[in-house]
Amino acid sequence: MRKLNWILALVLMVPAVVLAAGKTELTWYGHSAFKLTTPSGKVLLIDPWITNPANKNGKEDLAKLDKADLVLITHGHFDHVGNSVEIAKKTGAKLVSTFDLGKALATYGGYPEKQMGFDTQGNFGGELNLLDGEVKITFIPAIHSSTVVAPEGSADKDIHDGGNPGGFVVSVKNGPTIYHTGDTDVFSDMALIAKFDKVDVMLACIGGHFTMGPKRAAEAVRLVHPGMVVPMHYGTFPVLDGTPEAFGTALKKEGAKARLRVMKIGETLTF
Structure with a gap:
């Protein structure tokens, strides 16, 4: 009887052990586009411009995306909205964005309105x-x-307000906490992020011209104190001329202690 009880207890423990052993995966598609897969297999896409010019396998990667639970969009520019509408229609993924951006994307951008609401819309400081x-x-x-x-081919040629731009801190249960900066300059209140969340991975724009370049991005890293920093939003267009090499040099000069991890397009990191 004791042996039977021991076996039963072991069997009941298996799901918890398997869940605890699950991994979080982070895939970069180039530019600011990432896929985050949780230990249970849920899929989050952030700024999913999968077919960006830097991703030579963009069309194939987009075709393979047959599952997504959430689509996170930092702001309304085309290079961040990307392929989100096509992905949403194919997968039923809900939109995570500010209310203003969500309304604009539903009204003008083609995102299915039924796939957004109070449960996935918020504003700065909200969780x-x-x-x-x-x-x-x-x-x-x-x-x-x-x-x-509006999507290409639409009769609407106007430019519509998309609310305020932003970024996201995504904390995964039994996994890492990831800060996606979106497009931004460095700002001193970045130091507050570390007051509330220990960032394991910072996805930092470094291209310059439209966002902070390597030097200013290095200062942003110093303020946030992540364990690792992954550069993004560089090299897609000629004007985004910030480089990981210049970023690495700037990190050393600033005394930022984060580990620099330069990802290849299509690469997946496992945590």
């Missing part, structure tokens, strides 16, 4: 607990701009 509590998403401000245009 959402989603996917049965497996992820917490915090809305972070950014210094940039945000406009929305």
